[in-house]
Amino acid sequence: MDYNITLIPGDGIGPEIVREARKVMDRVGQIYGHTFHYKEILMGGCSIDAYGVPLTQEALETARESDAVLLGAVGGNVGNSRWYDAAPDKRPEAGLLAIRRGLGLFANIRPAFLYDQLADACPLKQEIIGNGFDMVIVRELTGGLYFGARRTETIDGVMTAVDTLTYNENEIRRIAVKAFDIAMKRRKKVTSVDKANVLDSSRLWRKVVEEVAEDYPKVELSHMLVDNCAMQLVMNPGQFDVILTENMFGDILSDEASMITGSIGMLSSASLNESRFGLYEPSHGSAPDIAGQDIANPIATILSAAMLLRFSFDLDQEADAVEEAVRQVLKDGYRTGDIMSEGCIRIGTAQMGDRIAERI
Amino acid sequence: MDYNITLIPGDGIGPEIVREARKVMDRVGQIYGHTFHYKEILMGGCSIDAYGVPLTQEALETARESDAVLLGAVGGNVGNSRWYDAAPDKRPEAGLLAIRRGLGLFANIRPAFLYDQLADACPLKQEIIGNGFDMVIVRELTGGLYFGARRTETIDGVMTAVDTLTYNENEIRRIAVKAFDIAMKRRKKVTSVDKANVLDSSRLWRKVVEEVAEDYPKVELSHMLVDNCAMQLVMNPGQFDVILTENMFGDILSDEASMITGSIGMLSSASLNESRFGLYEPSHGSAPDIAGQDIANPIATILSAAMLLRFSFDLDQEADAVEEAVRQVLKDGYRTGDIMSEGCIRIGTAQMGDRIAERI
Ligand SMILES: CC(C)[C@H](C(=O)O)[C@@H](O)C(=O)O
Numbered sequence: 169m170d171y172n173i174t175l176i177p178g179d180g181i182g183p184e185i186v187r188e189a190r191k192v193m194d195r196v197g198q199i200y201g202h203t204f205h206y207k208e209i210l211m212g213g214c215s216i217d218a219y220g221v222p223l224t225q226e227a228l229e230t231a232r233e234s235d236a237v238l239l240g241a242v243g244g245n246v247g248n249s250r251w252y253d254a255a256p257d258k259r260p261e262a263g264l265l266a267i268r269r270g271l272g273l274f275a276n277i278r279p280a281f282l283y284d285q286l287a288d289a290c291p292l293k294q295e296i297i298g299n300g301f302d303m304v305i306v307r308e309l310t311g312g313l314y315f316g317a318r319r320t321e322t323i324d325g326v327m328t329a330v331d332t333l334t335y336n337e338n339e340i341r342r343i344a345v346k347a348f349d350i351a352m353k354r355r356k357k358v359t360s361v362d363k364a365n366v367l368d369s370s371r372l373w374r375k376v377v378e379e380v381a382e383d384y385p386k387v388e389l390s391h392m393l394v395d396n397c398a399m400q401l402v403m404n405p406g407q408f409d410v411i412l413t414e415n416m417f418g419d420i421l422s423d424e425a426s427m428i429t430g431s432i433g434m435l436s437s438a439s440l441n442e443s444r445f446g447l448y449e450p451s452h453g454s455a456p457d458i459a460g461q462d463i464a465n466p467i468a469t470i471l472s473a474a475m476l477l478r479f480s481f482d483l484d485q486e487a488d489a490v491e492e493a494v495r496q497v498l499k500d501g502y503r504t505g506d507i508m509s510e511g512c513i514r515i516g517t518a519q520m521g522d523r524i525a526e527r528i
Numbered sequence: 529m530d531y532n533i534t535l536i537p538g539d540g541i542g543p544e545i546v547r548e549a550r551k552v553m554d555r556v557g558q559i560y561g562h563t564f565h566y567k568e569i570l571m572g573g574c575s576i577d578a579y580g581v582p583l584t585q586e587a588l589e590t591a592r593e594s595d596a597v598l599l600g601a602v603g604g605n606v607g608n609s610r611w612y613d614a615a616p617d618k619r620p621e622a623g624l625l626a627i628r629r630g631l632g633l634f635a636n637i638r639p640a641f642l643y644d645q646l647a648d649a650c651p652l653k654q655e656i657i658g659n660g661f662d663m664v665i666v667r668e669l670t671g672g673l674y675f676g677a678r679r680t681e682t683i684d685g686v687m688t689a690v691d692t693l694t695y696n697e698n699e700i701r702r703i704a705v706k707a708f709d710i711a712m713k714r715r716k717k718v719t720s721v722d723k724a725n726v727l728d729s730s731r732l733w734r735k736v737v738e739e740v741a742e743d744y745p746k747v748e749l750s751h752m753l754v755d756n757c758a759m760q761l762v763m764n765p766g767q768f769d770v771i772l773t774e775n776m777f778g779d780i781l782s783d784e785a786s787m788i789t790g791s792i793g794m795l796s797s798a799s800l801n802e803s804r805f806g807l808y809e810p811s812h813g814s815a816p817d818i819a820g821q822d823i824a825n826p827i828a829t830i831l832s833a834a835m836l837l838r839f840s841f842d843l844d845q846e847a848d849a850v851e852e853a854v855r856q857v858l859k860d861g862y863r864t865g866d867i868m869s870e871g872c873i874r875i876g877t878a879q880m881g882d883r884i885a886e887r888i
């Protein structure tokens with residue numbers, strides 16, 4: 169079959185990791201008889217440099233007309249980037265927010281688990297991780313503080329800034345349904361995270377999540393306050409199966425969860441809309457400090473391509489093949505620098521892509 | 529001298545840990561010739577049970593008229609407490625919010641450091657903690673999402689909830705000044721944490737923090753995004769000296785920071801207003817599951833009393849004596865269950881208070 173994929177290389181290491189993911193996809197196409205047609209668009213800092221905006225309307229339309237989007241990374245995760253002084257809508261990240269909103273990608277799915285072979289890299293002690301951990305963060309992605317009204321104004325000579333956190337029951341319901349659906353295919357546990365002892369939006373969140381839970385009698389639901397969850401992730405990550413939470417809490421907790429795996433260069437993510445369309449990207453950032461050196465780890469992007477095959481194209485067998493190829497290459501002892509450990513063979517970005525493609 | 533202290537035992541283990549702190553304070557009084565006068569007030573679940581509200585106006589006035597407040601804990605840190613269904617202003621935690629706001633306690637100071645003697649309890653690997661870590665979180669406590677306007681309403685049949693995140697430059701300035709003042713007495717590094725790539729309030733935050741920084745040329749300021757900070761705390765806690773942040777981010781990050789010390793039962797906190805007045809409390813919660821069993825660790829509360837002596841009463845020598853007594857007792861090998869390790873002597877809550885008081 170033929171599929172149309174929008175590629176967004178983005179900034180920093182984005183182009184080199186997307187290149188390797190494409191290499192692997194093409195190999196999948198060859199072997200399983202699919203044709204992937206790619207269109208590349210600019211987003212983030214590179215789009216600002218070319219067009220003065222982080223995402224053009226035209227680029228958004230290209231993405232909308234395709235079957236799925238594969239993204240490298242945009243902007244920088246660093247506080248003092250070169251876009252530091254820019255207004256939010258002139259920053260590379262605004263491209264990401266615009267595409268999420270523009271394509272209705274309300275469900276951000278971020279798996280965070282411990283790779284057996286990379287347990288050395290996990291920052292947590294063996295006593296804490298016990299038999300490992302394996303969770304999925306389901307983060308609402310198009311509501312909350314990210315998209316509420318905001319303004320900065322001077323009142324009686326005093327500068328005041330306001331952001332608004334809004335959720336309605338429909339927004340909460342659809343993301344809760346996603347979380348419960350995912351839990352049904354896993355260990356059937358949902359931990360819904362909020363700050364219901366303070367926020368009205370969190371109280372509505374709890375109420376709607378409990379309503380949704382009634383349709384899933386087999387799933388065990390519990391509620392956890394966000395501050396407690398930030399602690400529990402460090403103290404006992406094994407307790408979590410599916411974590412369901414709102415946009416800002418999800419931003420913080422999913423980064424914390426990725427980091428405790430010790431393998432953030434290995435974690436993929438999907439941002440889905442109501443149909444099968446999705447945007448797939450690694451959980452890590454654009455790492456401008458190592459861009460262009462052929463040392464970045466492309467595995468998270470390659471595994472994001474596997475998620476794309478599975479979720480948007482229903483190509484389970486092909487997705488399995490990519491995931492299996494990654495496991496094999498790790499077993500063979502190949503590592504990029506970020507996951508290097510004693511006795512392994514250190515290779516670069518492009519070589520890693522080659523090894524994985526060969527294993528398909 | 530004579531000092532008036534308001535005691536708030538609160539809920540759960542609160543009463544038993546406050547009792548031990550009072551024991552230690554009284555011993556300090558005896559030796560150094562001070563008289564501490566105590567008034568007890570109810571706050572939290574116990575106040576709801578007695579008066580139907582988490583904090584009466586009269587109790588607030590008692591606190592206001594005293595020189596400092598020592599608090600055990602209120603409510604429960606557990607999502608499914610018996611107040612679960614109550615409206616926010618009818619929950620135990622509302623007492624805490626009311627006293628913070630009522631007494632203008634805008635500066636929450638939470639030290640988080642690794643105890644040499646308790647390094648075993650730290651969930652992070654030795655490679656990560658290296659030579660230990662020692663930071664202070666300075667959290668804004670009377671603004672932001674916690675105290676902004678909120679409402680839940682039905683619009684066209686759809687339930688919608690709104691919370692508001694507001695900061696003005698004066699609120700930001702005074703907490704930034706606190707953080708820089710604290711940094712001047714430490715390693716002279718401030719990491720200001722925000723989400724300036726999304727929020728207007730965070731952009732104002734950065735601007736004002738940079739203005740304040742100009743008055744402290746010796747302090748090194750950096751900015752970090754909140755999601756990145758949640759990662760960095762796990763990956764490299766040693767990089768932090770003073771973390772400065774707004775209310776909700778501070779709630780999440782300070783709990784995460786306490787947890788990575790592995791000794792949350794050992795960490796104290798202070799909530800200060802513009803004068804010398806403050807409320808002092810342990811960083812941990814009310815632990816209702818172990819209440820009344822004489823097994824809770826009173827050390828965080830005893831160290832909070834030491835902070836009280838230092839910050840509100842200027843009794844540095846006395847505060848040092850309390851801190852030194854705690855160190856001695858740990859050196860002697862006494863431990864409550866939460867910090868127990870091989871070869872140590874396990875004792876209960878009251879015994880721990882006795883041992884520390886004896887060492888003054
Ligand atoms: C770049 C930024 C706007 C974004 C977010 O906060 O959502 C990022 O941190 C993420 O998690 O995808």
Ligand SMILES: CC(C)[C@H](C(=O)O)[C@@H](O)C(=O)O
Pocket residue numbers: 365366395603621624625779
């Ligand atoms: C009990 C709750 C309202 C409170 C907060 O969120 O501030 C607590 O978590 C804390 O950190 O003191």
